[in-house]
Amino acid sequence: MNIFPYDSKIDFLRYRHVALVIAVLMIIGSMVLLGVRGLNYALDFTGGTVAELTFEHPADLDDLRDRLDAGGYPGAVVQAFGSEFDVMVRLQSSEGQDNITQTGDAVRTVLSSNENPATLVRSDFVGPQVGKELAQNGILAAIFVMLGFVIYISIRFEWKFAIAAILSTAFTLIITTALFAVTWREFDLTVMAGVLSVMGYAINDTIVVFDRVRENFRSLQKVDTREVLNRSVNQTLSRTVITSFVALLTVIALYIYGGDSLEGMAESQICGIIVGTLSSIFVACPLLLLLGTTKMDMMPKVRDDADLARRP
Numbered sequence: 001m002n003i004f005p006y007d008s009k010i011d012f013l014r015y016r017h018v019a020l021v022i023a024v025l026m027i028i029g030s031m032v033l034l035g036v037r038g039l040n041y042a043l044d045f046t047g048g049t050v051a052e053l054t055f056e057h058p059a060d061l062d063d064l065r066d067r068l069d070a071g072g073y074p075g076a077v078v079q080a081f082g083s084e085f086d087v088m089v090r091l092q093s094s095e096g097q098d099n100i101t102q103t104g105d106a107v108r109t110v111l112s113s114n115e116n117p118a119t120l121v122r123s124d125f126v127g128p129q130v131g132k133e134l135a136q137n138g139i140l141a142a143i144f145v146m147l148g149f150v151i152y153i154s155i156r157f158e159w160k161f162a163i164a165a166i167l168s169t170a171f172t173l174i175i176t177t178a179l180f181a182v183t184w185r186e187f188d189l190t191v192m193a194g195v196l197s198v199m200g201y202a203i204n205d206t207i208v209v210f211d212r213v214r215e216n217f218r219s220l221q222k223v224d225t226r227e228v229l230n231r232s233v234n235q236t237l238s239r240t241v242i243t244s245f246v247a248l249l250t251v252i253a254l255y256i257y258g259g260d261s262l263e264g265m266a267e268s269q270i271c272g273i274i275v276g277t278l279s280s281i282f283v284a285c286p287l288l289l290l291l292g293t294t295k296m297d298m299m300p301k302v303r304d305d306a307d308l309a310r311r312p
């Protein structure tokens with residue numbers, strides 16, 4: 001199935017300078033925004049009071065969130081765990097909530113009803129130090145993923161391909177994260193998971209294009225680098241668009257039907273898929289050209305062996 005003809009001749013590299021300038025400006029703007037405004041970290045990172053409750057009947061999480069908002073606990077995180085009868089509620093720490101037991105009882109009173117009474121299982125306090133460690137672990141995870149990408153692409157392709165792939169993936173990661181500084185939506189663990197998953201999608205799309213670049217470098221002997229890159233993007237364009245569209249359908253369904261707890265993750269994936277697709281077309285290949293990639297980079301390396309040189 002091809003949306004675009006396999007032999008289409010769209011000159012994507014013609015706009016490489018404009019695309020790279022826009023990408024650099026977007027990265028600078030995103031970094032400034034993240035540094036000045038920051039992210040609206042959720043309870044996963046800031047700490048707060050945690051209350052675990054058990055209901056006699058299956059709990060409606062959306063209804064419980066509305067009850068907490070009306071009861072004076074806005075922004076509370078409500079999640080099911082273990083079964084549909086067990087619910088975990090996390091609240092921001094604030095003045096008047098120093099007594100953890102009283103806070104747990106107050107939450108139980110707000111959420112309990114005659115039709116579905118609740119029992120408080122435990123109430124505890126999670127300090128901000130735990131959230132700080134989670135944030136650090138998320139950053140370390142992103143760094144290790146990037147290093148893994150560098151090693152894999154350097155072995156499979158060449159170091160110039162690795163640099164271009166990492167820069168285009170970092171572009172997607174930064175823009176997706178900056179989205180939450182713009183919208184001020186809470187940044188929690190599910191959003192972090194969505195951002196990390198976006199890295200995998202972006203690098204996969206870029207590697208597909210690079211694989212075609214390598215094939216064309218080896219088969220098109222009398223074609224210059226710019227034309228090889230253009231042909232590679234055109235030949236994989238239908239695959240890129242179809243894959244991105246199908247992935248978007250899945251994530252949009254998650255955004256619509258996944259509930260409040262998954263909206264943030266779905267938003268990060270929607271943004272990441274769109275930006276990652278554009279970066280694989282307008283950023284990755286222009287970076288290859290900027291780095292001076294040629295067909296010689298894809299040629300087998302000749303061993304410098306003195307014993308082989310002496311043989312007849």
